Amino acid sequence: MMDVRTLVVNHSPKSIWAEAFRAFRTKILHSKKDSIVKSILFTSASAGEGKSVTVANTAVVLAQTGKKVIILDCDLRKPVQHEIFKKRKTNRGLTNFLNGECSISDIVQDTGIPNLRLITSGPILFNPSELLDSDKVEEAIFSLKSQADYIIVDSPPVLPVTDACILGSKVDGIILVVGVGKVQPEMALRAKEHLETVNGNILGVIINRSDTFVEQSAYYHYCENVEKAAN
Ligand SMILES: Nc1ncnc2c1ncn2[C@@H]1O[C@H](COP(=O)(O)OP(=O)(O)OP(=O)(O)O)[C@@H](O)[C@H]1O
Ligand SMILES: [Mg+2]
Structure with missing residues (x-):
């Protein structure tokens, strides 16, 4: 399907x-979780x-429902969101804010897609x-949550570096992406344990x-149970 990031x-x-x-998207919008989930980290066990x-x-499909969405690229090792949304790499982004060089409003960029903004x-x-x-x-x-309905956070993988665990403790919820054929189920479970x-x-x-091993109608599956997904 996607040999480049599209x-x-x-x-x-x-x-x-x-x-x-x-x-x-429907699962996110109609989640039965007790607490309100506005900031969501996406991570995985490996690269x-x-x-x-x-x-x-x-983020795009959420924005298409009229929800205000901000992507926060917290992969400070191999960031790609600026490439996907065709933004200049030299634009000011998260590290400029974290270093105290500018304010949050200075780093939020429009994507050209209604309701969707991006922090590279x-x-x-x-x-x-x-x-x-x-x-x-x-x-x-905290500041972004007051400006949007959803903050969608990109991150590095869990097992090689600690960044995703740090971020996991600061967001409302985490989605673990499991790439079939890319990762052993045991590694996905280990990543889950790290996050817990x-x-x-x-x-x-x-x-x-x-x-890579089942019919193409199943490119993306969502499952609420990590153990079930790993088996
Ligand atoms: N369902 C899919 N089918 C085919 N190719 C895919 C699919 N999902 C991702 N890819 C491709 O796999 C590559 C890696 O995807 P992506 O950059 O989203 O992974 P990542 O987990 O963010 O990687 P990293 O750990 O380096 O940040 C990209 O070239 C992407 O287009
Ligand atoms: Mg990535």
């Missing part, structure tokens, strides 16, 4: 993939499982974990790239 929900809105994202593509497409990573610095483990991140999320040790609220799992 907004499939925009250029192929009638495809099964776009439909899968809309089905996922390349489809976090960033899932973040971008989920900003310049890559040598200490991403330390930058993320600061009150400034909470300040950013920081009291991360795991909302569910997206099974991505399931085309």
Whole structure:
């Protein structure tokens, strides 16, 4: 399907993939969780499982319902949201805010898509974990929550680096993206355990790239039970 990172929900809105994202959107919009979930972190056990593509497409379909959405690119190691939304890499982004160089309003960019705004990573610095483990991140999320219905957060994978766990403790909910054929089920479960040790609220799992071993009608699955998804 997507050999490059694409907004499939925009250029192929009638495809099964776009439909899968809309089905996922329904789960988010009508979640039966007790607490209000406005900030959602997307992460995965290992690299390349489809976090960033899932973040971008989920944010677009949510915005299409009229909800105000802001993507926050917290992958300060391999950020790609600026590429997906065709923004200049040199634009000011999250790291500029975290370094105290500017305010939140200076880094929120329009995407050209109604209701959807974007905060890019900003310049890559040598200490991403330390930058993320600061009150400034909470300040950013708190401030953005007053400006939007949903904050959709992209992040690095859980097992190689600690960034996603740090972020997981600061958001309302977490979606674990599991790339079929990309990750062993045990690793996905280990990632879940890591997130739980920081009291991360795991909302569910997206099974991505399931085309590698089942029929193509199942590109994206959403499941609320991590153990079930891993088996
Ligand atoms: N369902 C899918 N079908 C085909 N290709 C996909 C699918 N999902 C993602 N990809 C492709 O896999 C690659 C990695 O996707 P993506 O960048 O979203 O992963 P990631 O988990 O964010 O990676 P990283 O850990 O490097 O941040 C991209 O080229 C993307 O287009
Ligand atoms: Mg990514």
